[in-house]
Amino acid sequence: MSSEPASFTTSTIVANTESASHTLKIDGYSRTKGLATGIHLKSCNFIAGGHSWHLAYLPNGDCAERSEYISIYLVLNGVAPGTSGGPVLAQFSISLLDRAGKPAPTYTRTATTTPYVGPGAHWGFPGFIRRDALEKSRHLNVKDDSFSVRCDLTVVTEFRAVDAASIAAEAASSPLSVPVPPPDMWRHLEHLLLSQLGADVRFRVDRVDFAAHRCVLAARSPVFQAELFGTMKEASSEAQCVVEIHDMRADVFKNLLYFIYTDALPLPEPEEPRPDPEEEALMAQHLLVAADRYGMERLKFICEDALCRHIDVSTVATTMALAEQHHCQGIKEACFQFLRSPGALNTVMATDDFDHLATSCPSLIKELISKLAAR
Template sequence: MSDMARMVVELKLEIDKEPSCSKSVNETVNGSHQFTIKGYSFAKGMGSGKCISSDIFTVGGYDWAIYFYPNGKNPEDSSMYVSVFIALASDGTDVMALFELTLLDQSGKGKHKVHSHFDRALESGPYSLKYKGSMWGYKRFFRRTSLETSDYIKNDCLIMNYTVGVVRTRLEGPKQYSIIVPQSNMGRGLKEIMEAEVGCDIVFRVGDESFRAHKLILAARSPVFRAQFFGLVGDRNLDEVMVNDIDPTIFKNAFMQAMLLFIYTDKLPEVHDVMSSSSSTSTSTNIIQHLLAAADLYNLDRLKVLCESKLCEELSAVSVATTLALAEQHQCVQLKEV
């Protein structure tokens, strides 16, 4: 092989190779600790350089503690202030972390005093704690006379919150596999069983209409059916339920077609798919209203909320009165507000 041909082959081999790649991900593991000092007035005379410490708490695999100095950390430059620090309380070398100190406003106005290292991370980067006992905080955090007349102290109680973000670095390499996971078809399978009436063991009778279903599936989805079929006072041998005072047309649409479809598939069906010719006088809103009432009756909370959402979308001058009455009757707070 000539030198030119060999060079072409080698070049092609280099081009055909898949490029390698990796990713270094820097992120923080965050955690917070609330430190409450009750009886603040009894602590403020303890002297400069003396502190009150919190319980030790863990964030990012390291132990931490908060130190509050009522008369300042150093007598020469902070005796007129309160000092607050957080310290590494476990062994560690060059632990990189971000901090946020919040003094809680107890007046209810939400005017908390916040000092956040997180906001300055892009400018100064995380703080490095070199050894156990390394501290981050403020020697002159708050002038003591101003603090004692502020809303940060109430009933002789001071509350502060420290958030720690420990910086972690991890290396991500290329994934060596890719498996496509199909969508769940459990709902479709149960729907097919329901429509084919395979293995049905309970019959609902409404007038001249009868509807077949499965007690186990109904009991798994509704606590009302579970109690009726398998509860302490339930009848395990029950194979027929008579439903009185419900119009068969409404029952067939709102219960049989829609509610059972939800029970078996966990989805709210399209109303036009379940409305039959015998219910041509019923509107979509009317069907959803009856379905909401049925959902409330059988403790199907998700279906009830789905119906609330649907009624909100279809709200009009024609339906607002009946929808408001329905919301009041079935304790639908969100629907009532809309």
């Protein structure tokens, strides 16, 4: 009589996980350097795995031995209701973000699965990056004195046992995917501009020559399209022809070209001194004029936004005149808002710039009076 075959079964212990990401922007980085070593600033709270977390940013390190570093920690604020008394298990990485918002591989730090024993527990990277290394890198945006880091966090929510058949069925039903990196066309177009490879048109601005590609310019600017493929097509197609551009500074045209190719304004090189606020405001004014001249609407809005941050009693009159001339309603409203303060209005009205504004743009003064009367 034959015996029944032995029964063999298989099961696997698997970890259920939940993932989340949190980006922290340090706006006003140079001011945070005034904090003492060991003092931290907190991000907003965020939820991962049902638990509450935040990032702790220490601009001068967590102790005297690491005072030349930036320290960053992931802190557990509180556990999810109904959580057992055991530690919360989490695996995370913290990355410095580049200009495109992608993690910079050189400055990505990863922690293995780590036990958080309760609220207040923290793990992280006391030597995340040296401050001088950050300041020399292109990841610090010197124009607005900021940089960003991102925490990618995976939390174990439970362990469970499953049989092999269930795992196979789950794997078969799960769609396959491949991580897709973010767009980086701007990098290739930046290289095209800087290398001048295949350039077929040249411009002379304030005695400085620039090489460019007429198809790129035409695709981005209706004015360049009309000029390079319309009225100026034959003249600009000649090999030795140089298109003269008047009433514009060379550095303004350089920034305009960079924006046309990359959809962003260039960042200063690490060794370049940080521009002062007056220089930034002046460049924004010139670029706004250039953007309006060449039909670059997005650049025009960027310049308006930059000028809103530079409105004061010494600039508001000239900024209002510029806004009126180039039909910038947003920045004009910002100037009106600034002048709603009686102290600011009285001071500005005593300046020569305001007298010139009243003479050159009387309709703008009438609009200002109407706005102030309605407040």
